[in-house]
Ligand code: SF4
């Protein structure tokens with residue numbers, strides 16, 4: 001029998017939804033802040049400028065270093081050009097990226113979240129604009145509480161205009177990866193670009209403005225799956241941003257701490273100034289221990305180090321550390337760090353092996369390829385003189401950025417005559433075909449065996465295409481069928 005649910009019991013777990021508490025993160029200076037500025041400048045420069053970097057691939061291929069060429073089904077990345085058949089390289093790339101993320105997590109927790117994730121980088125940028133226009137934490141809190149004025153309206157208009165400008169440029173940069181950037185910029189400026197380009201710019205302007213301007217830490221806390229995944233992946237040796245409570249507690253003001261120590265009573269180094277909370281972009285108190293909301297950005301470390309320096313106490317009351325060391329220090333033992341352990345070795349080894357395989361296959365891959373499709377109906381035709389003919393659709397792939405001439409051989413049918421429809425050119429009975437640069441060429445190929453040839457009902461044959469100039473060849477297998 002089902003028992004009735006007592007609503008009073010439900011309240012014990014608290015509400016399933018909590019309204020957002022606006023975070024007024026304060027500016028801070030220090031090592032981790034500088035690292036974040038440096039990485040932000042690097043990531044944004046790469047994102048905004050990369051489409052304009054040129055890479056000479058000859059007259060028949062685009063000269064944009066990084067380009068996703070949908071109309072021609074190509075992906076260009078500096079010296080690498082990938083065709084649709086080579087999509088498995090992306091699988092390798094995804095494996096390497098996932099393992100790199102796991103490795104970062106095993107070494108330093110959510111380094112990705114704190115320093116490199118686009119949500120963090122753009123939110124940081126939007127915070128910087130907000131501080132520039134509206135002032136630092138206290139000023140922003142005061143202004144939000146004050147009566148609305150014309151001056152305030154001007155500030156808010158300026159802030160949102162700058163945010164929209166950044167968001168618009170972010171969307172604009174995105175579409176430049178899908179067409180020749182300088183040409184597309186001109187087309188966009190003169191309203192001659194394809195509609196889909198404007199549509200994507202609009203979508204990305206909206207998402208950037210919303211996610212970085214308004215949703216901010218909520219994306220990390222509620223929308224992104226990585227915090228949950230990383231919580232399952234981490235272990236006790238990973239170095240996370242940690243409040244060293246062994247040193248900080250019992251927290252008390254600097255003056256009281258001095259008095260307590262003078263009396264021989266314990267006093268921690270934490271002076272309860274809440275600077276670590278004020279600078280936190282997710283608005284949490286790291287002194288409450290590890291929390292899902294913490295993106296491990298290290299800004300609370302900078303804030304606390306500044307306080308400790310002013311007080312003449314050693315820095316690193318908050319630091320990249322783990323609970324093992326806290327317990328060891330409480331027991332009077334020395335710190336111990338294990339960056340090299342089975343999981344970091346396994347992640348690094350997978351990255352190295354998959355990376356090496358990808359590099360090797362890229363360096364040795366053939367720039368010439370062939371695909372063969374046997375005619376379905378009829379499978380074979382008996383000619384009036386008794387010979388038998390099979391027809392195939394053969395696709396030649398020239399991945400070079402220049403013209404080349406190739407010859408076609410059929411292996412497995414010694415007496416067969418090979419004819420390429422539309423190409424009479426041949427030397428010593430071998431048809432040769434001109435292939436355009438960076439192109440797929442499809443041709444009909446007729447293979448005929450003389451009357452009385454001793455063949456099985458179905459004979460395996462290989463179509464071999466060879467560029468005799470560079471001794472490069474490729475082959476595809478099919479069958480020759482008797483009627
Ligand atoms: S608690 Fe510290 S490391 Fe974590 S998000 Fe806040 S400032 Fe960054």
Ligand code: SF4
Nearest residue numbers: 270271273274276304
């Ligand atoms: S900044 Fe340092 S001293 Fe101040 S409250 Fe945070 S942990 Fe304590």
